[in-house]
Amino acid sequence: MNLLFANDRRGEYPRSWYAATAAPLAPFAPLQGSARADVCIVGGGYTGLSAALHLAQRGLSVVLLEAHRVGFGASGRNGGQVGSGQRLEQDELERIAGREAARHLWDLGEEAKALVQGLIADHAMPCSFAHGIVHACRKPSEVAHARAYAEKLQRDYGYDKVQPLDREALHAILPSEAYCGGDIDRGAGHLHPLNFAIGLAQAAAAAGARLHEGSTVTGIEEGPRARVLTEGGHVEADHVILAANGYLGGLMPLVAARVMPINNFIVATEPLGPRVAEVLRENVAVADTRFVVNYWRLSEDNRLLFGGGESYGYRFPDIVKTVRGPMLEVYPGLTDVKIDHAWGGTLAITMSRLPCFLRVAPNILSASGYSGHGVALATLAGKVMAEAVAGQAERFDLLASLPTPRFPGGAALRWPMLVLAMTWFGMRDRLGI
Structure with missing residues (x-):
């Protein structure tokens, strides 16, 4: 069973309060036939849309593929909270990564919040902070x-x-x-998450990115010029960005083993x-x-x-x-x-509750696993991957150096192991421990 279609109607937003109050957005046409781009992005949430916007602003040709509608996944359904820092507190980051790296991570978190607010203002998005x-x-x-x-x-x-x-x-x-x-x-703060995603999509399209909804990715053929396959066609690209988060499925096992x-x-x-x-x-x-x-x-x-x-x-x-x-x-x-x-x-x-940044291949980057702290961090992740594609990979490499271990048993056993763990922690919550 595919999570993309397990609980939702194809090509529709879930029946949420967010969808009921969303700004109007005409559908983007599905990909038909072949396309060529400098960068192909898989996933139309905050990560993918931010990457599309920042890459297009740099003058690169961009094709973004979304199986449903932009903002369909967690980006259009979450609690709308834009928190400070990372998912872990700073003293824990100091223990894991050292004080210097923890300071960089704090600064990235502050930049992420400022980025969200700046994008809303700069592009007159249909949401407030x-x-x-x-x-x-x-x-x-x-x-x-x-x-x-x-x-x-x-x-x-x-x-x-x-x-x-x-x-x-x-x-x-x-x-x-x-x-x-x-x-x-x-x-910190909060916003209408779906309208923020819609605002990002509008800004990316206005900057020249080609967005395709209703375009489920079925496979990726790696190589110096990667080929991203969909039900209706394919994209040949010099670089690929994976931005599907919890909906990546089995498309890239190296990521799936680390992201649940x-x-x-x-x-x-x-x-x-x-x-x-x-x-x-x-x-x-x-x-x-x-x-x-x-x-x-x-x-x-x-x-x-x-x-x-x-x-x-x-x-x-x-x-x-x-x-x-x-x-x-x-x-x-x-x-x-x-x-x-x-x-x-x-x-x-992720196991560490830190985002998972991976260079899956020399020309394939992935960012996911924001662990409930993704409104700001996913938006920044898109910008950071755009920098890396353009040859400025220092910030991507810092985030990729954070520990994101595989789940015990890898992708095959991660679910039953997580159920056991979460059942235990849920019981502790109920007992007030």
């Missing part, structure tokens, strides 16, 4: 850690935008008894009206400290967009049932609130 992400802690030990980490970021990295929150300060923003404190990062697709789910309530004060009292996004993270924010029309729960097979479960439970643990007063939209999507994680 709202500042503020709250990290909500369930235990006093986590609150103490949040305070210490805010102090470290200010002391060692000059980042003063994280404000620790005690119970009272947190509840002034987030009135839920499920949490006892945390912090708020005023330098998992499913995550979001619901959108009916508009809350004056009851919005029961949920959030500022226009910020929230993520909590559970291993299987709960995350949420308000929509522009004052719905609660709440994400929670994961699955590891091909088929999605009952999404409303999966997400309503965690939502009511946080907001038990919302039992009578209707769910208007429910959707799932496939993201990708």
